[in-house]
Amino acid sequence: MSGGEKNENHEDVKKKPTKGEKRRGRSPSKREPIVDIEDIMFSIDKVQTMRSSLLDWYDLSHRDLPWRRLDKGQPETRGYGVWVSEIMLQQTRVQTVVEYYKRWMHRWPTVQHLSRASLEEVNEMWAGLGYYRRARFLLEGAKLIVKEGGEFPKTVPDLRKIPGIGEYTAGAIASIAFDEVVPVVDGNVIRVIARLKAISGNPKDSKLVKQVWKAAAQLVDPSRPGDFNQALMELGATLCTPTSPSCSTCPVFDHCEALSISKDDSSVLVTDYPAKGIKTKQRHDYSAVCVVEMLENRGTSELKQCSRFLLVKRPDEGLLAGLWEFPSVLLNGEADSSTRRESINSLLSKSFGLEPKKNFEIVIREDVGDFVHVFSHIRLKIYVEHLVLRLKGEGSKLFRKQEKKSISWKCVDNKVMSSMGLTSSVRKVYDMVEKFEAEMISPSRAVATKKQRATSTNLSCRSC
Numbered sequence: 001m002s003g004g005e006k007n008e009n010h011e012d013v014k015k016k017p018t019k020g021e022k023r024r025g026r027s028p029s030k031r032e033p034i035v036d037i038e039d040i041m042f043s044i045d046k047v048q049t050m051r052s053s054l055l056d057w058y059d060l061s062h063r064d065l066p067w068r069r070l071d072k073g074q075p076e077t078r079g080y081g082v083w084v085s086e087i088m089l090q091q092t093r094v095q096t097v098v099e100y101y102k103r104w105m106h107r108w109p110t111v112q113h114l115s116r117a118s119l120e121e122v123n124e125m126w127a128g129l130g131y132y133r134r135a136r137f138l139l140e141g142a143k144l145i146v147k148e149g150g151e152f153p154k155t156v157p158d159l160r161k162i163p164g165i166g167e168y169t170a171g172a173i174a175s176i177a178f179d180e181v182v183p184v185v186d187g188n189v190i191r192v193i194a195r196l197k198a199i200s201g202n203p204k205d206s207k208l209v210k211q212v213w214k215a216a217a218q219l220v221d222p223s224r225p226g227d228f229n230q231a232l233m234e235l236g237a238t239l240c241t242p243t244s245p246s247c248s249t250c251p252v253f254d255h256c257e258a259l260s261i262s263k264d265d266s267s268v269l270v271t272d273y274p275a276k277g278i279k280t281k282q283r284h285d286y287s288a289v290c291v292v293e294m295l296e297n298r299g300t301s302e303l304k305q306c307s308r309f310l311l312v313k314r315p316d317e318g319l320l321a322g323l324w325e326f327p328s329v330l331l332n333g334e335a336d337s338s339t340r341r342e343s344i345n346s347l348l349s350k351s352f353g354l355e356p357k358k359n360f361e362i363v364i365r366e367d368v369g370d371f372v373h374v375f376s377h378i379r380l381k382i383y384v385e386h387l388v389l390r391l392k393g394e395g396s397k398l399f400r401k402q403e404k405k406s407i408s409w410k411c412v413d414n415k416v417m418s419s420m421g422l423t424s425s426v427r428k429v430y431d432m433v434e435k436f437e438a439e440m441i442s443p444s445r446a447v448a449t450k451k452q453r454a455t456s457t458n459l460s461c462r463s464c
Helices: 019-023 044-061 075-089 094-107 111-115 119-126 133-147 167-178 187-196 206-219 225-238 257-264 337-352 395-404 414-419 424-440 443-454
Strands: 283-295 307-313 328-331 360-374 378-391 409-413
Touching: 044 206, 044 225, 075 094, 075 133, 075 167, 094 119, 111 133, 119 133, 167 225, 187 206, 187 225, 187 257, 206 225, 283 337, 283 424, 307 414, 328 337, 337 378, 360 424, 378 424, 409 414
Parallel strands: 283 378
Antiparallel strands: 283 307, 283 328, 307 409, 360 378
16 A cells, blocks of 8 residues: 555565554554554443444534435435535635535425526536536436436435545445445544554555445444444544544543553654645646727726626536636646737637727727636636727627537626626636726726616616
8 A cells, every 4th residue: 555565675664563563553643554454343341332422422512514404204304404414515614615515405406406406507606616517417416316306315226326426435425315334435534543553555546445445334323323423523623623523532542542642652643643644736827808898888988887797507427517607718827918818819809809990989998907706726827808899890790600610609798797606717717807907996986887887777778
């Protein structure tokens, strides 16, 4: 495993260490750890006392979360609610998920309701949570369940057939909603068990993870499997945290080998277990975004009287699939303003038939600024440009002809733009443009502009 196995053929090895010595050696931060991951099972006596201690603690101390208030007497509804919560909680903090979860369940209270939604509606509801593929999997899963009769799957094998449901999520739903006696293992559980057994290996090592699943299966309480699994995860999330564990208030501290070792050796810390994983290096990308705003009025004094923004739909596969954004192009590294504008001009011409001077008049074209948006594996620097234009002569007709092309786009007015569910990066781009426009006019005019935006849909605006 990546933590490093002891090479018994090395000339410095004089004897084979015992299993206890392997775990209770010096701090894993001070030498390459030696871990016997075959020996992480618990004794029968420890299993019984740990179950009791964890459940008693959970009953008194668990966080009051909306998905934990679901009626146990309605397993179908509970199964759907737990499913939604588990998908939302992937890669997202609990505090962030709570309000999203409430809004989602209010709009789509059952799997049947969700199955009738569109991907665009789901993406708008999801906007801001990130990792949008999760939302698409929820919708696809709901449609599949309804197509096959509408009964929510209750066992791990059946749940695994649903798009986006892996081993962990299937175990969580099956145990919490349907009392199936199965384990769940997430990052919190791996950390807790690694500390209980003083395992200093890489928490992402497949062999270690497989053994943790076996240990978790041994621990799970057969009478309250869902509560026990939540207790184990809750312990990792609230007390047995990565950097600041609260060992003094832990309900199973007296069973923790990492704590016992740290008490005997001050050079060893509980946080040495498990080993720190190596983070994947982020890729650095660069993008030019153009907020294209088309005017309908003939004067420049009332720019916001009637205008629309051009939005483009991303491909149905890949990063941020199926979501709406402003026209953008990827750049080959850092680029100056003229290079970015050339790239944007090429995009507008090829995709929309829009060409400066030829079929539209530039009213405003300014660089608004830039910012860095971080994805899990990409650090994207975004340059923002604001282009206000007025179509000339046959330009409007030419623009409408582009509907036959493969690229999907639409034009929305100010009110729609402000209320749309947009990704956090697209929303930031729009906010930057709004701030830029506000700074172009006097403070007294800024208030009037906002009022015009609120009533813009009542004006006579032609579609693109």
